[in-house]
Amino acid sequence: MAELIEYSSRSEAARQLAASIAERLRGAIAERGEASLVVSGGSSPKELFEYLAGQELDWSRVTVVPSDERWVPVDDPQSNERLVRETLLVGPAARARFVGLYRETDKPAEAVESVAKALVDVPRPLDVVLLGMGDDGHTASLFPHAPDIQDCLDERGPCVAPTVGPPARLSLTLAYLTDARSIDILIFGTEKRRVFERAQAVGPVAELPVRGVLHLERPVAQAHWAE
Numbered sequence: 001m002a003e004l005i006e007y008s009s010r011s012e013a014a015r016q017l018a019a020s021i022a023e024r025l026r027g028a029i030a031e032r033g034e035a036s037l038v039v040s041g042g043s044s045p046k047e048l049f050e051y052l053a054g055q056e057l058d059w060s061r062v063t064v065v066p067s068d069e070r071w072v073p074v075d076d077p078q079s080n081e082r083l084v085r086e087t088l089l090v091g092p093a094a095r096a097r098f099v100g101l102y103r104e105t106d107k108p109a110e111a112v113e114s115v116a117k118a119l120v121d122v123p124r125p126l127d128v129v130l131l132g133m134g135d136d137g138h139t140a141s142l143f144p145h146a147p148d149i150q151d152c153l154d155e156r157g158p159c160v161a162p163t164v165g166p167p168a169r170l171s172l173t174l175a176y177l178t179d180a181r182s183i184d185i186l187i188f189g190t191e192k193r194r195v196f197e198r199a200q201a202v203g204p205v206a207e208l209p210v211r212g213v214l215h216l217e218r219p220v221a222q223a224h225w226a227e
């Protein structure tokens with residue numbers, strides 16, 4: 001099970017978690033000369049990214065990777081790469097190295113090999129993994145009961161996320177995402193809190209894929225919640 005930390009507001013959660021992530025990145029750079037940061041897309045992390053972007057650290061030593069990507073051009077409002085470039089990779093953090101998952105191919109499947117090659121020199125174990133969660137218990141683009149979801153749970157490279165509808169998605173796999181020194185799950189609202197509590201109970205990962213992050217042998221995952 002993962003610990004859940006409650007905050008008085010979403011802004012307070014964003015501010016405090018951004019400071020904590022920055023501290024861990026500084027520690028990784030001090031110890032190993034480099035750091036890796038995987039970040040989710042979606043709306044929840046936007047304010048956190050803005051706080052994190054302003055944190056003073058040697059961003060040139062940090063590699064930033066999205067946890068998943070929607071298969072749309074990088075200037076599309078749905079693009080996670082666009083979200084990261086516009087809100088995180090600005091100010092001091094603009095010096096970070098970014099490894100995007102989108103390629104200009106018709107389908108994500110055509111990009112898996114190229115993305116897997118680009119991920120080879122991302123520092124592992126990952127130093128910080130920031131994930132969100134949907135109301136259906138998905139995380140990254142690992143959706144419950146999606147056909148072939150098992151590939152995205154067991155494989156180590158990127159996987160074509162079996163999703164319920166457009167846009168298609170490419171996702172880092174559960175095995176890749178959990179090869180990490182620390183994992184933060186940022187969730188807001190009562191519905192997500194209810195789903196989180198359900199996911200804390202042991203059960204099929206395919207039913208609530210976030211379980212794959214919560215029930216790890218090593219207690220590296222921590223949830224952060226505000227109303």
Ligand SMILES: O=C(O)[C@H](O)[C@@H](O)[C@H](O)[C@H](O)COP(=O)(O)O
Pocket residue numbers: 040041042043044045067068069070080131132133134138139140141
């Ligand atoms: O690309 C994505 O959509 C994310 O990686 C996804 O896993 C997200 O974290 C959840 O869907 C929660 O999204 P919200 O923060 O918008 O609720």
